[in-house]
Amino acid sequence: MREAPILKADSLSRYFPVRNAFGIKTGAVRALDGVSFEVQPGETLGIVGESGCGKSTLGKALAGIHALSGGAIAFEGEEISRLSVRERRAAAPRLQYCHQDPGNSLDPRWTIRRSLEEPLVVHTRLKAAERVTRIRDLLRQVGLPQTHLDLYPHELSGGQQRRVGLARILALHPRLVVLDEPTSGLDMSVQATVLKLFSELREAFALTYLFISHDLSVVRMMCDRVAVMYLGRIVEIAPTEDLFRAPQHPYTQSLLAAIPDIGGRRVTDTFALEGEPPDPARLPSGCRFRTRCPRAVAVCAETDPALRPLLPNHAAACLLAG
Amino acid sequence: MSTAIDVLRKLLRDPAAAVGLLIILLLVLIAIFAPLLATHPEAIWDMNPRQRLLPPSDMYVFGTDRMGADIYSRILFGARITMVIASVAVGAALLIGVPIGLISGWTQNWLGEVLMRVSDIFLAVPQIVLAIAISQTLGPSIENVILALSVTYWPWFTRLVHAEVRSLKNETFIEAAIALGVPTWRIILLHVLPNVASPIIVRTSIGMGFTILTASALGFLGLGAPPPAPEWGRMIAESREFLPQAWWYALAPGLAIFLVVMGFNLLGDGLRDVLDPRIRRAGARR
Amino acid sequence: MPAPDDNLLDVENLRVSFGTERGVAKVLDGVNLTIRRGEIMGLVGESGCGKTTLARAILGILPSNAQHEAGSIRFGGEDLLKMPHHRVDDQIRGRRITFIPQDPFASFNPLFRIGSQAREVMKWKSPRRPENAGRGLFGFFSRYPRARRKADEADAVEMMRTVQIPRADEAFDKLPHEFSGGQRQRLMIALALMPQPDLVIADEPTTALDVTIQAQILKLLKRLVKERGVSVLFTTHDLGTAYEICDRITVMYAGQEVEMAPVGDFFQRPSHPYTVRLLESLPKPGRELREIGGEIPGLIDPPAGCRFHPRCTHATDICRMERPATTSVSAAHALRCYHPVGATVLP
Numbered sequence: 001m002r003e004a005p006i007l008k009a010d011s012l013s014r015y016f017p018v019r020n021a022f023g024i025k026t027g028a029v030r031a032l033d034g035v036s037f038e039v040q041p042g043e044t045l046g047i048v049g050e051s052g053c054g055k056s057t058l059g060k061a062l063a064g065i066h067a068l069s070g071g072a073i074a075f076e077g078e079e080i081s082r083l084s085v086r087e088r089r090a091a092a093p094r095l096q097y098c099h100q101d102p103g104n105s106l107d108p109r110w111t112i113r114r115s116l117e118e119p120l121v122v123h124t125r126l127k128a129a130e131r132v133t134r135i136r137d138l139l140r141q142v143g144l145p146q147t148h149l150d151l152y153p154h155e156l157s158g159g160q161q162r163r164v165g166l167a168r169i170l171a172l173h174p175r176l177v178v179l180d181e182p183t184s185g186l187d188m189s190v191q192a193t194v195l196k197l198f199s200e201l202r203e204a205f206a207l208t209y210l211f212i213s214h215d216l217s218v219v220r221m222m223c224d225r226v227a228v229m230y231l232g233r234i235v236e237i238a239p240t241e242d243l244f245r246a247p248q249h250p251y252t253q254s255l256l257a258a259i260p261d262i263g264g265r266r267v268t269d270t271f272a273l274e275g276e277p278p279d280p281a282r283l284p285s286g287c288r289f290r291t292r293c294p295r296a297v298a299v300c301a302e303t304d305p306a307l308r309p310l311l312p313n314h315a316a317a318c319l320l321a322g
Numbered sequence: 323m324s325t326a327i328d329v330l331r332k333l334l335r336d337p338a339a340a341v342g343l344l345i346i347l348l349l350v351l352i353a354i355f356a357p358l359l360a361t362h363p364e365a366i367w368d369m370n371p372r373q374r375l376l377p378p379s380d381m382y383v384f385g386t387d388r389m390g391a392d393i394y395s396r397i398l399f400g401a402r403i404t405m406v407i408a409s410v411a412v413g414a415a416l417l418i419g420v421p422i423g424l425i426s427g428w429t430q431n432w433l434g435e436v437l438m439r440v441s442d443i444f445l446a447v448p449q450i451v452l453a454i455a456i457s458q459t460l461g462p463s464i465e466n467v468i469l470a471l472s473v474t475y476w477p478w479f480t481r482l483v484h485a486e487v488r489s490l491k492n493e494t495f496i497e498a499a500i501a502l503g504v505p506t507w508r509i510i511l512l513h514v515l516p517n518v519a520s521p522i523i524v525r526t527s528i529g530m531g532f533t534i535l536t537a538s539a540l541g542f543l544g545l546g547a548p549p550p551a552p553e554w555g556r557m558i559a560e561s562r563e564f565l566p567q568a569w570w571y572a573l574a575p576g577l578a579i580f581l582v583v584m585g586f587n588l589l590g591d592g593l594r595d596v597l598d599p600r601i602r603r604a605g606a607r608r
Numbered sequence: 609m610p611a612p613d614d615n616l617l618d619v620e621n622l623r624v625s626f627g628t629e630r631g632v633a634k635v636l637d638g639v640n641l642t643i644r645r646g647e648i649m650g651l652v653g654e655s656g657c658g659k660t661t662l663a664r665a666i667l668g669i670l671p672s673n674a675q676h677e678a679g680s681i682r683f684g685g686e687d688l689l690k691m692p693h694h695r696v697d698d699q700i701r702g703r704r705i706t707f708i709p710q711d712p713f714a715s716f717n718p719l720f721r722i723g724s725q726a727r728e729v730m731k732w733k734s735p736r737r738p739e740n741a742g743r744g745l746f747g748f749f750s751r752y753p754r755a756r757r758k759a760d761e762a763d764a765v766e767m768m769r770t771v772q773i774p775r776a777d778e779a780f781d782k783l784p785h786e787f788s789g790g791q792r793q794r795l796m797i798a799l800a801l802m803p804q805p806d807l808v809i810a811d812e813p814t815t816a817l818d819v820t821i822q823a824q825i826l827k828l829l830k831r832l833v834k835e836r837g838v839s840v841l842f843t844t845h846d847l848g849t850a851y852e853i854c855d856r857i858t859v860m861y862a863g864q865e866v867e868m869a870p871v872g873d874f875f876q877r878p879s880h881p882y883t884v885r886l887l888e889s890l891p892k893p894g895r896e897l898r899e900i901g902g903e904i905p906g907l908i909d910p911p912a913g914c915r916f917h918p919r920c921t922h923a924t925d926i927c928r929m930e931r932p933a934t935t936s937v938s939a940a941h942a943l944r945c946y947h948p949v950g951a952t953v954l955p
Contacts, residue, residue, distance in 0.1 A: 260848030
């Protein structure tokens with residue numbers, strides 16, 4: 001009998017109206033278009049996709065930074081998407097959001113000490129001495145020296161800033177952390193260090209991760225399950241190795257075929273996906289991938305496939321799969 | 323903050339800004355110590371018909387005016403009036419304009435729009451015309467000048483703060499604070515305001531210069547303090563009928579106004595150069 | 609080692625430093641690089657390694673605070689650093705050596721149509737333009753004869769078709785924002801190949817693109833340059849991309865080149881400790897991730913000798929004192945290290 005999921009997303013949607021010169025609505029960009037999934041406590045769920053797929057919007061909607069146009073989010077069994085702002089704030093400590101560069105999430109005019117204390121000041125009633133103890137512990141756990149407390153962010157290196165940003169997120173002992181593109185733009189060697197840090201913190205704090213990334217090799221290494229998004233929908237979701245070894249959706253197959261494999265076949269010799277994603281304000285009828293899909297047939301233009309289970313624990317949104 | 327000392331040090335490296343700072347310091351000192359520095363402190367209010375319109379000499383450094391009062395001493399005491407008008411007017415504009423700018427910049431709804439349109443209305447009113455209207459109704463005085471100036475200057479602060487807050491709202495660290503659940507009032511006061519402080523400081527300095535110029539114009543038109551207050555603009559107005567023979571009569575106050583306005587402008591420019599790139603560098607990573 | 613005159617580009621012992629507020633940054637520390645005719649040379653390195661500076665030095669567009677302290681850049685036999693500036697501006701840059709920049713969203717002037725930007729390139733850099741054609745007064749009053757213009761425009765449209773821009777004849781009238789990132793990179797490739805250059809410098813051209821678009825662009829670029837026999841200097845921080853497209857790879861670390869090998873050799877027998885550790889730090893299923901430890905050094909006060917020594921497990925005293933000279937691991941595989949690694953790493 002499985003534990004109750006720590007996070008349950010149900011038909012999340014977020015629409016941006018597209019207006020013409022007169023301000024009249026001519027269409028909508030569906031950044032999120034009916035996204036549903038569950039996250040088990042302690043697991044790391046990867047969300048992958050290319051630009052415009054909606055993964056960043058999803059992360060920010062879960063964290064409460066963006067509002068939803070529709071759908072419901074249940075965190076630890078409690079419905080949080082319809083809360084008022086103040087109530088949502090009370091839930092924030094256990095569901096945290098980590099920006100792509102956590103170092104940038106620090107106010108440049110505040111000392112590290114002040115930045116680390118802020119979540120504690122806002123959400124807890126700890127006394128000053130207790131706060132300091134907590135902060136010192138955090139610094140130790142992310143591997144930073146205590147002397148950094150009285151420095152400003154610009155006096156630290158990029159890597160150190162990142163650790164401080166992470167420490168701040170962990171100050172409230174969250175249960176679930178949304179990681180938004182944590183390795184984007186990093187050098188290869190720095191990426192390894194950052195991934196190790198995330199793994200260590202996951203152990204130390206018993207965290208559940210929602211790992212949003214466009215880098216599939218990183219996701220393969222860090223995640224238990226992976227969801228692939230395309231133009232606002234989840235098109236496939238499966239345990240990591242199942243997804244990589246036997247992808248069911250044609251988009252997932254193309255995505256995997258596009259990744260360079262050092263020592264293996266050359267993508268430039270084998271890759272076959274043509275064209276670009278369609279204009280998100282004017283999606284094609286039926287399946288949104290059909291304009292580029294190598295296996296599209298007539299029925300794909302008529303029905304918009306829903307995510308259906310093909311194998312145990314493995315679902316895909318394709319009429320032809322399975 | 324330790325950064326205030328850094329700012330000062332960098333400022334002094336720029337010769338123009340250092341000059342500006344020096345002038346302002348002198349102005350403040352003169353305003354405070356006018357009674358000690360003036361050669362004829364008691365004479366500024368008196369009428370001395372036999373001494374009138376004397377050219378500059380050992381006894382009267384800038385000569386005397388039509389009442390026979392020492393112009394040099396009047397200039398020194400006039401510095402007080404100038405400082406009071408400028409500080410209070412700009413201070414009031416700050417206190418009105420900045421909070422309105424913070425609110426309108428942060429809220430995305432109708433309130434922000436309304437506040438901006440209100441500030442536009444005040445911006446459209448010409449300062450001098452409003453000052454004349456106020457003086458006609460309430461009588462000429464320093465208080466009315468200050469009223470007219472602050473009422474027409476606050477929108478400059480509002481626009482500045484509004485634009486800065488709008489752009490700051492998209493910064494990662496503000497978004498992170500929201501995600502952490504920090505209450506809005508705390509974000510605005512402790513995160514947004516310190517980060518818009520620099521442009522506000524620059525605008526304040528330049529605003530002081532601008533206000534002094536306008537106040538002098540109002541004084542020239544007779545709308546400021548009534549005589550015999552040693553207001554610089556009024557002194558220039560008085561000198562008109564005695565030009566070009568009594569050239570010293572207009573030169574002294576004119577030079578005073580010129581130096582003070584230039585001082586504030588130089589300081590403001592210097593501050594802008596020092597504060598802006600520092601923000602960029604402090605915010606830049608890797 | 610190939611004979612020197614087989615090399616199209618020969619950078620020898622290039623030393624460049626930048627004057628900054630905090631001191632002198634020694635950005636390139638005696639770098640050697642060769643590119644043969646018709647080959648794609650990958651320049652791989654992490655931040656601060658100097659690959660962008662090297663690319664700029666070859667193009668002659670180093671910033672004003674850059675000091676060229678030593679070394680030469682020989683292109684087709686002549687030293688570019690000793691060439692008069694106007695010759696470099698007129699005949700080399702944009703004509704015999706062209707450039708594909710990294711950010712497709714910032715590389716076009718947003719106010720001008722693609723057609724006029726392409727025409728601008730062809731007016732000055734078309735292969736049909738005679739070498740001694742003057743520039744007129746500050747670039748005005750120079751002639752663009754109608755016959756040449758028509759021929760150039762036809763070539764441009766043909767090139768648009770070759771890079772698979774949909775509706776190529778209409779593309780001329782469109783503004784840059786009407787194209788996606790991938791399409792803009794295709795346009796940049798077209799503009800880079802229209803002057804029929806000998807060498808194209810591609811500065812991380814696919815970093816800003818999605819992986820499926822990246823695959824398309826790499827495929828296109830590789831095919832076009834091989835067809836035309838054009839050499840490419842392809843800088844990247846992603847080893848996977850280097851594996852895809854490059855014939856040879858040079859690795860740089862903190863302003864020093866450390867290893868140069870043909871692509872097969874490079875990935876099967878990496879010999880420099882940095883290269884080995886770098887390959888080990890890539891995520892690969894079934895293999896544990898190994899960090900390198902330490903951080904990339906600053907360039908204002910860099911470590912002496914081999915700049916990798918503070919982080920290298922094989923470092924000895926001589927590594928800390930003097931930078932190793934170039935040695936050969938095999939015929940085409942060169943190295944700068946006193947303690948090469950013998951192990952085979954992947955796949």
